[in-house]
Amino acid sequence: GESVGLHLPTLSVQEGDNSIINCAYSNSASDYFIWYKQESGKGPQFIIDIRSNMDKRQGQRVTVLLNKTVKHLSLQIAATQPGDSAVYFCAENYGGSQGNLIFGKGTKLSVKP
Amino acid sequence: KAGVTQTPRYLIKTRGQQVTLSCSPISGHRSVSWYQQTPGQGLQFLFEYFSETQRNKGNFPGRFSGRQFSNSRSEMNVSTLELGDSALYLCASSATGPRFSPLHFGNGTRLTVT
Numbered sequence: 001g002e003s004v005g006l007h008l009p010t011l012s013v014q015e016g017d018n019s020i021i022n023c024a025y026s027n028s029a030s031d032y033f034i035w036y037k038q039e040s041g042k043g044p045q046f047i048i049d050i051r052s053n054m055d056k057r058q059g060q061r062v063t064v065l066l067n068k069t070v071k072h073l074s075l076q077i078a079a080t081q082p083g084d085s086a087v088y089f090c091a092e093n094y095g096g097s098q099g100n101l102i103f104g105k106g107t108k109l110s111v112k113p
Numbered sequence: 114k115a116g117v118t119q120t121p122r123y124l125i126k127t128r129g130q131q132v133t134l135s136c137s138p139i140s141g142h143r144s145v146s147w148y149q150q151t152p153g154q155g156l157q158f159l160f161e162y163f164s165e166t167q168r169n170k171g172n173f174p175g176r177f178s179g180r181q182f183s184n185s186r187s188e189m190n191v192s193t194l195e196l197g198d199s200a201l202y203l204c205a206s207s208a209t210g211p212r213f214s215p216l217h218f219g220n221g222t223r224l225t226v227t
Contacts, residue, residue: 032213043203043218051213089156093211100146100169101211103156
């Protein structure tokens with residue numbers, strides 16, 4: 001499959017461990033955030049979203065934490081599995097007429113069996 | 114529900130040619146966004162359409178254009194292709210648009226310009 005990014009930050013974890021992927025977003029006016037997972041040869045897949053009126057949201061095996069004070073977003077994956085190996089992107093939206101999503105550069109997660 | 118479908122999956126074109134990419138959104142979704150993905154620049158926004166109207170446009174030259182049909186299907190066109198246009202072009206749909214509604218992506222069209 002194609003490479004989705006050169007020199008991406010890489011996080012390597014053992015299967016069964018918890019993973020934490022971090023993201024610093026750029027615009028203090030951003031009020032909507034999304035995490036995506038992209039596997040080789042595929043498009044980004046929606047994982048979880050959060051609005052700025054929340055600081056935590058949980059999904060199935062995933063939790064997103066938002067710290068607006070320091071413009072920081074994190075994605076926690078519980079009991080990481082080999083199928084979680086992918087590139088993870090955070091995206092922010094700060095509005096405007098209708099706005100658009102601004103994507104981060106991505107973090108590559110590698111899960112060791 | 115079927116996901117976002119993009120055709121073709123792969124394209125090889127020569128500099129100076131033009132190309133048209135197609136996107137069928139998730140049924141019921143009226144917003145379609147297009148992104149360009151390259152290793153160097155990451156995911157960059159091209160434009161967004163809603164009910165056949167372009168609502169938002171990124172910082173790409175006028176060689177990049179798009180349109181949306183009444184059935185919400187969308188096409189993007191790149192004219193006078195340059196080597197730097199080689200990229201993965203991603204289409205995404207959402208119910209109402211990027212504001213508080215997640216985008217759902219297709220698997221993209223891989224364009225190679227030689």
